Amino acid sequence: MASDRHDIEVSVNGTTYRRDTDSRTLLSDFLRHELRLAGTHVGCEHGVCGACTILLDGVAVRSCLMLAVQANGHELSTIEGLAGKGNALNPIQQAMHEHHGLQCGYCTPGILMTMTAFLKENPSPSEDDVREALSGNICRCTGYQNIVDAMMAAAEALRTAAS
Amino acid sequence: MKPAPFKYVAASSLDHALSLKSEYGDDARFLAGGQSLIPTMNFRLARPSVLIDINGLKDLAGVDRSDTAYIRVGALTRYRDLERDGDFLRCCPLFADALPHIAHPQIRNRGTIGGNLSHADPASELPALAVAMRARMRIKSSTRQRDVPASEFFMGLLTTDIGSDEMLVEIAYPAMAPRTGTCFQEVARRRGDFALAGVAAVVTLDEVRRCTEIRLALCGVGETPVDASAAGAHLIGTDCNDEAIGAVAAEVQDMIYPSGNVHATPDYQRHIAGVLARRTLSAAFQRAGHGV
Numbered sequence: 001m002a003s004d005r006h007d008i009e010v011s012v013n014g015t016t017y018r019r020d021t022d023s024r025t026l027l028s029d030f031l032r033h034e035l036r037l038a039g040t041h042v043g044c045e046h047g048v049c050g051a052c053t054i055l056l057d058g059v060a061v062r063s064c065l066m067l068a069v070q071a072n073g074h075e076l077s078t079i080e081g082l083a084g085k086g087n088a089l090n091p092i093q094q095a096m097h098e099h100h101g102l103q104c105g106y107c108t109p110g111i112l113m114t115m116t117a118f119l120k121e122n123p124s125p126s127e128d129d130v131r132e133a134l135s136g137n138i139c140r141c142t143g144y145q146n147i148v149d150a151m152m153a154a155a156e157a158l159r160t161a162a163s
Numbered sequence: 164m165k166p167a168p169f170k171y172v173a174a175s176s177l178d179h180a181l182s183l184k185s186e187y188g189d190d191a192r193f194l195a196g197g198q199s200l201i202p203t204m205n206f207r208l209a210r211p212s213v214l215i216d217i218n219g220l221k222d223l224a225g226v227d228r229s230d231t232a233y234i235r236v237g238a239l240t241r242y243r244d245l246e247r248d249g250d251f252l253r254c255c256p257l258f259a260d261a262l263p264h265i266a267h268p269q270i271r272n273r274g275t276i277g278g279n280l281s282h283a284d285p286a287s288e289l290p291a292l293a294v295a296m297r298a299r300m301r302i303k304s305s306t307r308q309r310d311v312p313a314s315e316f317f318m319g320l321l322t323t324d325i326g327s328d329e330m331l332v333e334i335a336y337p338a339m340a341p342r343t344g345t346c347f348q349e350v351a352r353r354r355g356d357f358a359l360a361g362v363a364a365v366v367t368l369d370e371v372r373r374c375t376e377i378r379l380a381l382c383g384v385g386e387t388p389v390d391a392s393a394a395g396a397h398l399i400g401t402d403c404n405d406e407a408i409g410a411v412a413a414e415v416q417d418m419i420y421p422s423g424n425v426h427a428t429p430d431y432q433r434h435i436a437g438v439l440a441r442r443t444l445s446a447a448f449q450r451a452g453h454g455v
Contacts, residue, residue: 023169024167046202132354135267136355
C-alpha cells in the first residue's frame with residue numbers, strides 16, 4: 001500500500017509543530033522520532049506498561065495507543081515540559097528525587113505525567129488513591145513504595161504552594 | 164510492534180462514517196478509543212486497510228436521561244466520563260462497581276463504551292453488565308437503524324450482531340425498578356488484568372422484601388457473557404436467605420464451561436464464579452432492601 005500521509009499541527013508543551021506524518025505512525029514514535037522529544041519512553045507498545053504516558057488536552061493517555069494523526073489540533077504535554085526555568089525540578093520531580101522514587105528511570109517520565117494529571121484532579125489523595133492511580137505504570141526497580149511516598153510528599157508540597 | 168499500513172480518514176459526521184463503512188465493509192474498522200484496536204494492530208493481529216476515526220463525532224458521546232424508561236449512553240462516551248458522572252452512577256450503580264476494574268486510569272481516559280461492546284471481549288465487564296441490565300443496542304447503517312437486545316447482540320468470541328456496514332451508536336439501559344439492588348464483583352490476578360471470572364447481579368424486591376426478579380450475568384467464563392439468570396428462579400417469591408442464595412451459586416457453577424487459561428484452571432474459574440455469585444447476590448439483596 002502506498003503510504004498515507006497527513007499534515008498535522010500539534011502543540012507540545014506550548015510549542016506548535018507542523019509535520020507531515022504517515023497515518024501508521026504512533027504518537028509515541030512521532031514525539032520521539034519526528035519532534036526529537038525522546039523523554040517519552042516506549043516500553044511495551046500495547047498499553048500495558050505506562051512508560052509512554054503523556055497528557056492529551058490535560059488527560060493522561062498512552063501515546064503508543066494513539067496515532068500521531070489523531071493528535072492533530074490537540075495540546076500535548078510531555079516530560080520535557082515539567083521542569084521550570086533553568087531546569088529547576090517541579091515539586092513532583094523534586095519529591096521523586098528526595099524519596100528515591102526512581103532507580104533506572106525508564107518508567108519515570110510515564111509516572112510523572114500520570115501523577116501530574118492525577119494530583120491536579122486529586123490534590124489531597126490517600127495512599128490508596130495514589131496506588132490506584134499508579135496501577136497503570138509498571139516499575140521494575142523501586143517496588144513502588146518510594147514512588148508512593150514521593151507522591152504523598154508532592155501532594156503536600158503542591159497544596160502548600162497553592163495556599 | 165508497529166501497525167501495518169492503512170488509509171486513515173477522520174469522519175466529519177455520522178453519515179460520513181457510515182457511508183465510508185458501507186463503501187469499505189470488513190476492510191475498514193471504526194477507530195474510537197483505540198485501546199483494544201491499536202494494540203491488536205501493533206501486534207498485527209488486526210490489519211484493517213482503512214481506519215475511520217470517529218473521535219470527532221461529539222454527538223455520539225454523552226448520557227441522555229431525558230427518557231424516564233431508559234438511560235441512553237452514546238457509543239463514544241469514554242469510561243472516564245461515566246466514572247465522573249454521579250447521576251449516571253446512581254441510575255446505573257452496576258457501573259460504579261465495574262468501571263474501576265477496567266484496565267487502568269490511562270486506558271479509561273480513552274476507552275469508550277461503544278468500542279468495548281463492539282469488541283465483545285468475553286472477559287470484559289461491560290458486556291456482562293449489558294446482559295444483566297437488559298440493555299438495548301442501537302445499531303445504524305447508512306440506510307437503516309435497528310435495536311438489538313443485549314441477549315442477542317453477543318454472538319461469539321469477539322463477535323457481535325453488528326454488520327459490516329453498521330455501527331453501534333447508542334446503548335439504552337432500562338431504568339431500574341423501585342427496590343432494586345445491584346452488585347458487580349470480579350477476581351483478577353492483578354489490578355486491571357482481565358477477569359478470571361466476574362458476576363453482575365440485579366435483585367428486585369416487593370414491598371415485603373420478597374424477590375420479584377433476579378438477573379445474573381457472568382464475564383470471563385465463556386465465549387460470550389453468560390446469562391445465568393435462570394439459576395435465580397428459585398429465589399423468586401422468597402426472602403433470599405443465605406441457604407437459597409448458596410443453592411443459586413451452586414447452580415451457576417453447573418451452568419458454565421470456563422476454558423481455563425494460563426492464570427487459572429477451569430475448576431478454579433468455576434469455583435470463583437460460585438463464590439462471586441453468592442457474594443454479589445447477597446450484596447444486591449441487601450442494597451435492594453435499603454429501598455424497602
